[in-house]
Amino acid sequence: MRYVHVTMLISLARRNMAMSEPNHNHETHLTMQVVNHIRRLIENGTLRPGDKIPPEREFAQKLKISRASLRAGIGHLAAMGVLNVRHGVGTFVADGPPALGGVSLDILRALHGYTTAQMFEARRILESHLAALAAERGREEHFTALAEEVTEMYATFHEPQEYLIHDMRFHRTIAEASGNPILAVLMETITAALYDERRKTVERSRDLKQSAEVHRELYRAIRSRNAREAREVMERHLHMAESAQVNEQALAKEEKRPAAKKKSARASA
Amino acid sequence: MRYVHVTMLISLARRNMAMSEPNHNHETHLTMQVVNHIRRLIENGTLRPGDKIPPEREFAQKLKISRASLRAGIGHLAAMGVLNVRHGVGTFVADGPPALGGVSLDILRALHGYTTAQMFEARRILESHLAALAAERGREEHFTALAEEVTEMYATFHEPQEYLIHDMRFHRTIAEASGNPILAVLMETITAALYDERRKTVERSRDLKQSAEVHRELYRAIRSRNAREAREVMERHLHMAESAQVNEQALAKEEKRPAAKKKSARASA
């Protein structure tokens, strides 16, 4: 782990100046300046993944700002997944697997009314390409990992929660095998929300064995480097998955509301 | 604008308890609790896009936490684009056009070494589908907007910066016409980084008229609802765009380093 002495500091604009003209939009807020400052340090290589940034008190003093403002900036970057704050240890530049969203489509759906159908459509487009790319570019290690997950799926199709984990890993491995981490991240962003939803209803599923079969078929297409077939199977699989999830949700809804008319009372403080 | 009285507060866990067991990972930090609290309010409809959340002092008091902690949580949500903070006015639930990333691939590239080729590949996959969907689902108003942008492109192909704006708008309109806002957001995330890069080099481009031609072709394919052709033309267009950008960057690099060996000195404070 490199501990970086962030010496050459880009001077932050001063505040508290009595005769300053009105504050404008963009790069005024101190916290944004902190964000940009650290971003620059990362972009130009001064800070690299895994590096530890200086302790807050020290860093704040060097930047000639209060610790609170520094923390606001760090908070921003942490929210975006760029920094990784560990209480009692330090703050580090993210280095693990990337994560684009942070927003989790859950919220976006609440804000903009995204439908499950749209999410599945997006997923279908991304994953079918991912499967094709994986067939073209996948390496032996990927195939091995895929085979293992399929095996696990057969072994756990009577145990939905467990099954779901291997399902997820299978798809993630395909994404990795595609050789395009950007597409992989985009997929992850979408499926995270989808899986999260599915976890609540998967118990009711009765087609997990059939699902395992499809995954096996998918594996064989990829392994034999048949990109066209991989794409098609994936597309078919996801169409099935969509119907399955819709069914499960319908079941869940019925269960919760056993012929009653009221929509379930809302608790208040 | 609804001003919401956030009455029923989900009780936030207490801290500062002398006999508390060690702090664990997830939902401990006060700031995360604030994030989750507000997120819940949005997800269950208590807070809706455009709503104003209570003033910080008041809200903090209601939640029984310090203003600083509340601000940390708000900062997180603001970083993710969920909240919109306006100095001197208030804090609002985002309602404008969504924005997934926030991270801007720029950083991700610095952190994980994404290449421009990968970004173009991702873009190609997304946009070709977007074009096909637009051909299938686009409405008259979209076609009109597309036609206007093409016209503007012809009118400004001698003025690169201006041209680029219409180029961007053209593609954005296609995304809108596709009827899938999720795919649109994903595309926006990628192209934002790409355009940002291109803005620096587009001055050197000498093929803008040809580019306008392709866009016109694309428009005609979409307008005539020929999904297959739309996809193909888009794919071809983006392949061309990629080579063009690579060329421009090569030119730019040569220009900056006129046969000298040094890599340009770096200024220090």
Next chain:
DNA sequence: TGGTGGCAGTGGTCTAACCACTCCAGGTTA
């Protein structure tokens, strides 16, 4: 009528102190 100055409301920043978590060195105990 048309400014325009100022006030009220709200977010932004600062300070200084203290709390809570991690890690590890160094002593204690079995």
Next chain:
DNA sequence: TAACCTGGAGTGGTTAGACCACTGCCACCA
């Protein structure tokens, strides 16, 4: 010797209260 405490140093998390800076609007004045 080996396993176990213990406490301190380092670092992020939280609090409190004060003050600064921006926005919008209303009352006053020309």
